[in-house]
Amino acid sequence: MKKLAGFFLLVLFSGCSSQLQENQHLVVVNEVNVWFNLMPGGEPTFHFSGQIGVDTEIDETIELSDVEIFQSDKSIVKVKPFFTRLTKQLPQNNKYLYLFGLREGLSTKGVNPELPINVKLFFKFQNESIIKHISDIPIEKVY
Numbered sequence: 252m253k254k255l256a257g258f259f260l261l262v263l264f265s266g267c268s269s270q271l272q273e274n275q276h277l278v279v280v281n282e283v284n285v286w287f288n289l290m291p292g293g294e295p296t297f298h299f300s301g302q303i304g305v306d307t308e309i310d311e312t313i314e315l316s317d318v319e320i321f322q323s324d325k326s327i328v329k330v331k332p333f334f335t336r337l338t339k340q341l342p343q344n345n346k347y348l349y350l351f352g353l354r355e356g357l358s359t360k361g362v363n364p365e366l367p368i369n370v371k372l373f374f375k376f377q378n379e380s381i382i383k384h385i386s387d388i389p390i391e392k393v394y
Contacts, residue, residue: 279304286391296356304346312376321369364390
């Protein structure tokens with residue numbers, strides 16, 4: 252009986268992960284930018300922004316619920332970004348373009364500007380989820 256229950260749990264979790272894999276094509280990450288604002292007159296701040304293509308099939312229901320930033324496999328921050336469709340933009344390759352990012356900078360504490368970062372984007376639509384991973388993004392320095 253325990254083996255049978257274990258088998259059903261394995262099938263259940265396999266189905267959930269394949270569902271995430273099946274939907275990966277609906278969201279395409281075109282660009283992610285990360286920078287330190289080192290301009291004089293204030294404390295340094297950490298920023299990110301990017302551009303995403305969202306399939307016209309889910310355009311009206313998609314939400315970017317969270318962005319999590321990692322460096323050296325350590326989570327630095329998880330935040331809710333702004334997420335805005337370029338309304339005048341016609342779909343390209345069946346994708347509408349969206350912009351995302353921070354409205355205000357974050358503290359630079361715990362972030363090494365010499366090391367790249369990794370980003371996880373958490374999307375929700377129609378009771379489904381997509382997680383996108385972007386690795387090895389260099390941190391630009393803006394003076």
